[in-house]
Amino acid sequence: MSRVEGARKAIEIVKLNKWFGQFHVLKDIDLTVREREIYVICGPSGSGKSTLIRCINQLEHHQEGDILVDGVLVEKGGKNQETIRRTTGMVFQQFNLFPHLTVLENCTLTPTLGLGMPRAEAEELAMFHLKRVGIEDQALKYPLQLSGGQQQRVAIARSLCTRPKIMLFDEPTSALDPEMIKEVLDVMVELADSGMTMICVTHEMGFARQVADKILFMDQGEIVESGPPGEFFLNPRYDRTEQFLSHIL
Amino acid sequence: MAATEQTGSRSSTERTGPGRLLYDATVRAIFLQALTAALVVGLFAWLIYNTMVNLQERNLSAGFGFLDVSAGFGISFTLIPYEEGDTYLRVFFVGIANTLLVAAVSIALATIIGLFVGLARLSDNWIVAKLSRAYIELLRNTPLLLQIIAWFFGVFNLLPRPRDSVVMAEAFVLNNRGFYMPAPVPELGFGYVMAAFVVALLGAIALYRWEDARRDRTGKSFPAISTGLAMIVLVPLVVHLALGRPLSWDPPVLQGFNFVGGVSVPPAFCALIVALSAYTSAFIAEIVRSGIQSVSKGQLEAAGALNLPPTWTLRRVILPQALRVIIPPLISQYLNITKNSSLAIAIGFPDLVSVWMNTSLNQSGRAIPIVAMTMAFYCLVSLTVSLVMNSYNRRVQIKER
């Protein structure tokens, strides 16, 4: 059975529905992620993957259904978004590093100004995570002086510096060249091995096979199919999933 | 061969073509430049020759000797002291001072209004956004000179006579002779108030620095900016009250047909300031808007996802990036204000162009030195500003590969 049997629920989503104007993006999403579980979400473009994980940390607000993050109910309209975001970290497809701050300053920004950490301690924390992602020697450079893979690793380290319990990844490798994808995936694998709870939107199926507890396939705002990698790849239950897999594998 | 022959002079020096080709390109470059230089020199020689002939004909000289001659005309409004017997050189400086005064006041007003309207334009309140858009489009799309003249003839000149002045708060008076307000008269002890102000200002700066350092050390923070601002206002105020208000005001009072006392500016000054700052504020508003919009949504989302508090998001993420985009065009708007203040001549306000390039030139007939001095002033201003701007740009440039 699952390797995290009985662990606490990190995220629980019940009957989530979201609209952009008249457009129904997410339909009746149900999802439970336990602590230390790794979920991978895949699906065609426009199926609502990004929207789903952005609802979790309230970059988007949902209209119907309930989301519990680390046991806390997300209130509609982002009223308690600060509490929610304290437990989540997010990595974006386009890195979104602050170009006018050094790598180190990017990492220490929230610890010093949001978490009330003394600078020395924040820098120590930042260097720890920068070392963990393998770029401690770039700490004093500016983001745009680094390669894409390095930037994405900085983004991961920056997010870890806020000490999240749950990490959300929105296609972290799809803006990268093939040789850089591996260096970012290695960091993500290490993070998974260290016991982080993770939800990754990605089409890196090798990564999914290696670390995912479950793979979700989304289409047209619904979770079509979900299952452990073995089942998912070998005998998908739905024709739509088969079709999608045949495109990307 | 034909294709290589057309290769420009620049690349042919790098190419390993036959020597003759290189020679050709170089010769062509030299010939072209020599021709241009000859044309320009010829043109200037011709102009100078004509001018000399013309000057001799009219018994005029092109020298600067007239500068210490008495100008002999009055100037309706001067910032620095000036009397009718003063020299032309003095007139020149009076003009410069007036120009700089108009520019400084308009710059301050235009910046405040522009900032306000630019932020309003980004408001998510529909009517506020639409109103500021209307303000911007109306002002941007009509000529400044027309606005100046309209304000002058349409508003400030049509104000009532001094007897029926518009009086605000019993001290500010507006009529067709100008705008009057009380003049501050410092008394014994006001020096202490000023000193208290300076001390409070320095104290606030020190407080801000100290807060920064303490936050670095301990991670704790408190609202240093608002505390500092309160200090700057309250400390001098307390001193002022404690010393028994050592500052009195000399209000304008109606005597006969006119107001005396206080400080006053003529209607032309008011029209010029209002028109210049309104017109330029529309451009500044657009600069502010595009600067803030230049900070991408991703940056804000990242700050949100990192749970950076909103005030710090503004101060550490939005402002530093927006200012980089805003400041260079903003400075060039300031330069535009300075140049546009020369339109004062249309409503008879004695700025540099009006008092120097017009009155003095007509009176003395020394067209060449006068035009040269005017242009030199404006060039000097532009040059200074562009030096400052270059060094700013170099400093804030985002480091890239």
Next chain:
Amino acid sequence: MALVFESKPDRPPPRDETGLAVWVRRNLFRDVPNALMTLLGFYIAYVVVAAVLDWAIFNAVWEADTRRECLDAVGRSGACWPGVVEWLPNLVYGLYPKDAVWRINLGFLALVLWLIPLWMPRVKSKVAVGLTAVTLYPFLASYFFLGGDKGIVWSALISLGLSGLVWVWATTISERVTGQSIAELLGKTLAGGDNDVLQRRAVRGAGLVLFLAAYGLVSTWSLAEVRTQFWGGLFLTLVISGIGITFSLPAGILLALGRRSNLPVIAVLSTLFIELFRSVPLITILFMFNTMLPLFMPEGMEVNQLARAIVAVCLFAAAYMAEVIRGGLQAIPKGQYEAAASLGLGYWQTTTQVVLPQALKIMIPTIVGNFIGLFKDTTLVSIIGLFDLMNMARAVGEDTDWLGLFIEPFFVVSLTYFVFCFAMSSYSIRLEEKLSAGRER
């Protein structure tokens, strides 16, 4: 066998998410401060609009012979339009003789005719049409506007202008009907199917016939001279800004190229010119040309005042345009130059075929912005005594019948400027959106 995925039907969003009420709540009454701002905003809008409408329409006087009558009727609470109506011909045409005003109308009609093909679909020679409008139309217009003694050279130029207009429409019609340019069509019909040399000769012959016919026609025209002292109003404004705009683009391109040239003499001279003209106010340049040009010219050579103003405006506009274009040139990546060099293109070929088209395209909004600025700046010629649209408006208030009537003519003139400038800027924004959509694809 795999299950077939059927997506759930879309549901409409919960009721409180859509509709006018939600929009109003979101955008106007989100919270108390927002609601207060909304009320204040609507109040300001109401006050301004109501005041303008009251003054301009409801309280306005439409029939009167002098401003006194207006003032007696409504005081200052309503506009006094008869003065503006009486002055309307002057506001539009200046002091141009009334019986010759048709020449101005005809001149502008010719321009409109010239430009219409640019907006017609299936016309291929748009570039040529645009170029002729810039290069040939001025000759034609100059005669309509100025008139007087033509001389041989000017007659020839006017005939060129006339032939240009005929050619534009001939080729437009031919391209829309047959899909071929008029030259192709003529060559084929006159010289038969496939003899290139003969065809070219036939086209040249046709061109010559056209020119001679035009010359014959032009030499029968004799329009009385209208000296530029009588030019004024909107007409003068359009002439000055038209010439300024037409001149500033090519001159600006040359100056910008000069400034980036690696020939030091040319680069230095261009830079000096650009920086000098950009750092001083236009009014000083106008003054300089107005007072100093007579000094610079050889004895006895008269340059009329309009020409002095136009020269000043043109040089000023060219310097500003040069900086805009330089911005565009700088935005062209180095790769483009390298690609052109690797194809063996020379300096002029690279510049005209590769670099300039791209640079001009990305700078279109800024270039149009510059045109708008120039159009507004032409008001400055009033300071040296020309009666452009704005100065004419001021003159209304100095007319003895309408003494002090300033606001009304300024209102009308402002509106005119606003319509012109706003139209230009909206057009350039639309164009920019169209072009940037093209870039994204």
